[in-house]
Each structure stands twice: as C-alpha cells, then as structure tokens.
Amino acid sequence: MHVTKQRFDGWIAGIGTATGTRLVVGFWPRSPFGPFADVMVERADGHRVLLAPSQRVAEFVSATYRFDEVVLCPVTVRPARERWTVAGGPLRLTFVPGRPTALGRLLRTVPDRIGGSPAWAALCDVPARLLMPGVRTRGSAGGGRREWYAARDLRPLTAARATWDGADLGELRPVAPPVRFGFGSVPRRPSLTRVVTTVELPAPTAAPTCRNA
Secondary structure: OOOEEEEEEEEEEEEEEOOOOEEEEEEEEEOOOOOEEEEEEEOOOOOEEEEEOOHHHHHHHHHHOOOOEEEEOOEEEEOOOOOEEEEEOOEEEEEEEOOOOHHHHHHHOOOHHHHOOHHHHHHOHHHHHHHOOOEOOEEEOHHHOEEEEEEEEEEEEEEEEEEEOOEEOOOEEOOOOOOOOOOOEOOOOOEEEEEEEEEEEOOOOOOOOOEEO
C-alpha cells in the first residue's frame, strides 16, 4: 500500500471556558494546503464541531479526527505578541500568550532538523504523558492514519475571551474534561504550542457531509 506523509508547521492553542466549551485552534502558516487555520470545538454536552475554511481542509481534518458536525466558513487567525485574535463562523476568540514555560524553553533548544521529526515526537511520547496527562505525541488517527506531534515551544495562556453566536462562553478555565477529537488531548492548562505535525495516510478516506455557515 502506498504511504504518504503530510507535514503541518504551525501553532495549536488549547482553551477551556467556564461554560464547559473547549476550543482547539490550529494555525498553520506552512502546510500541504497552503496557509490556513481551523478550530475544533467540543461543547459541554460532548457535541464536537469542526470549523474549516475549505472543503479540502474539511475533508482532510475530518478524515483524521472525529466530529459530529463540520461547518465550512472563513477562519482567520491574527497572531501578535500581546494578543491573538480568532474568528470563524459563530466563534469570536481572543487570547493572551505568556512567556515560554521551562519545558518550552527546553524544546526551543532542540535543532530544527531533529525537533520537528516524527522520530523526536515518538521519543517524547512517554515523557509527555507523564508530565501532561492526556497529551500524546504519537498515535493512530482516523482511516488507518498515523500521526506525530513534535512540540517546539510551549506557552501558557494568561487570559482569553470567547463568544459563540454572540453568547459569552465565560472565563478561561482548564481544558477539562479532555477533548475527544483524536487519540490525545491538548494540555489541561490552557496553552499555545508551537508544533510540527506529521500525518501518515495510506489511502484517501471519506468525510462527513459539510454545511456552509
């Protein structure tokens, strides 16, 4: 069976809110699809929604992770040192990254050719699970795919505000319970992670029907 690997280079933000909605923002300046952003949302009742900017991105992401609903809509992320701004469909979000953690500073010292590789991600899987319960850096994804997350930096979030269809989702809270999109969650502590994600896909897979926002 022919195997190909897709590499995504960017950032993942994991955010919990007082209402129980958890948000996972992906910001990918470098990817096989060009620059794009997407948002995975899990509501307090467990309903999982993907906000995706195109049919192509929606099909790829929903074949790799699990969702109950897929919404096609423009998704924009504006990163800045003081505050990041995210907009997509019914979601409006701002969050403030802090300084790198001790682990983040350590990750930044690893050379790029090593730190972004699947082998490095596999090596970090056990330490990641011990340090951050629920976090995995490698595992099996949907459709027989395999995936590796190679973290390059880690910053805590010091503040966030999110609304959904204009309704305030409440103050920043831990990402608890863990999100259930794939084989692992984001860190429980709201964080912004610099990451290189590699997805190995043996064959194309079908995706859920999408609707426009």
